[in-house]
């Protein structure tokens with residue numbers, strides 16, 4: 001038991017242990033995802049929602065729910081768009097082979113109430129940071145696993161997504177293409193720069209560092225939040241010099257992942 005006022009000597013082993021377990025968990029998750037869905041590949045993802053057909057938005061982290069939904073909607077004329085932390089799904093070879101996995105809708109979790117307002121499509125909520133649904137779209141919210149909201153239809157462990165599919169067909173989608181953007185006006189984002197992709201270019205990166213083409217690496221790490229001060233992520237990345245590489249993790253990336261930062265020797269900054 002650790003209490004307030006403990007010394008560094010007491011706390012440090014615990015902190016290191018937490019870090020060790022964290023790394024183990026990340027490795028297990030990586031193994032589970034890559035053995036099931038393949039090695040993520042760098043991928044451009046459009047933010048445009050196509051006209052003329054029903055669609056479903058899937059928000060959250062659960063790739064298996066997305067896989068099952070893709071399988072159950074295949075050949076039914078329904079497109080699927082990711083939202084929030086489901087964005088990396090586009091990089092996995094097994095998932096990107098579904099041609100009706102079209103793009104990413106909207107930005108990070110804290111904008112859900114604004115972005116889901118009057119959406120002509122259902123939204124499937126898997127585990128994620130979530131905002132309580134507003135009445136304007138509460139009738140199109142579906143939940144699964146440990147997510148639930150009062151009044152929302154819950155998809156149980158049998159994973160029969162028929163109610164979501166029927167709602168998509170009923171709502172019908174948009175009549176015109178919706179050219180949506182990230183928070184800085186960009187119309188596409190990228191994903192899939194996992195450790196395998198990075199290591200496969202290690203030689204190029206090392207040469208660029210030796211030649212001076214790359215002088216700095218910045219890791220902009222953190223979750224996103226609703227407070228206005230969070231835009232420091234955007235301001236920071238905009239000011240990074242052209243001889244630097246920006247690495248991201250977690251939802252903070254939605255503050256700048258639609259910025260066009262250019263390339264260094266063929267490597268996207």
Ligand code: SF4
Nearest residue numbers: 128129223224250251
């Ligand atoms: S990365 Fe952070 S902000 Fe994003 S869904 Fe996960 S916990 Fe929430």
